[in-house]
Amino acid sequence: MAQKVPVFLHNDKPIVESFVIIEYIDEIWKGNPILPEHPYEKAMARFWARFIDDKCLPPMWNSIWLKGEEQEKAMKEAGEVLTILDNELKDKKFFGGDKIGLADIAGNFIAFWSGGQIRLAGLMNGCNGDR
Ligand SMILES: N[C@@H](CCC(=O)N[C@@H](CS)C(=O)NCC(=O)O)C(=O)O
Structure with a gap:
């Protein structure tokens, strides 16, 4: 994997790309959604x-x-x-x-x-x- 920051480590697994990281966080930790639920708004x-x-x-x-x-x-x-x-x-x-x-x-x-x-x-x- 290329040497890039940010890298998000979760359960010892790396995730790169800011937007991918944010969407991952949004899916794992529910409660305060970052992305709207409606497909168009999303x-x-x-x-x-x-x-x-x-x-x-x-x-x-x-x-x-x-x-x-x-x-x-x-x-x-x-x-x-x-x-x-x-x-x-x-x-x-x-x-x-x-x-x-x-x-x-x-x-x-x-x-x-x-x-x-x-x-x-x-x-x-x-x-x-x-x-
Ligand atoms: N699109 C990537 C951009 C990441 C990025 O460009 N990071 C820079 C620092 S701000 C970096 O790691 N540069 C080192 C390199 O490209 O080797 C994201 O949003 O995560």
Whole structure:
């Protein structure tokens, strides 16, 4: 198995890939579900989690690490995908409504760590990075 983190060990067995780990935890420890029960809501939670991971995080990282034209391009891309996220959230507290779920866990990086980055870079039209 490749040398990756995070690795979740349960009963001496390793599980890799954040979303696989989260879904495993959700299946093993019932009581406070992370994924909604309804198949459509579950599909939406998975969609937004993947959207954040695949579409938002790469341009956000690139807007920090790249320089010059490449950085400008990454910042524009990051602004576009973050605006899509913002439109999806609108006035909701969490992606699924009033309860935290998979997409919110995927997006915690954005919610807690990148407000300053967004504010500094002016990535989003009309967003001051407080959200
Ligand atoms: N999609 C994976 C990404 C994991 C990942 O990229 N982990 C990095 C650290 S944040 C890593 O282990 N890198 C070492 C490597 O790729 O060899 C997940 O969400 O678990």
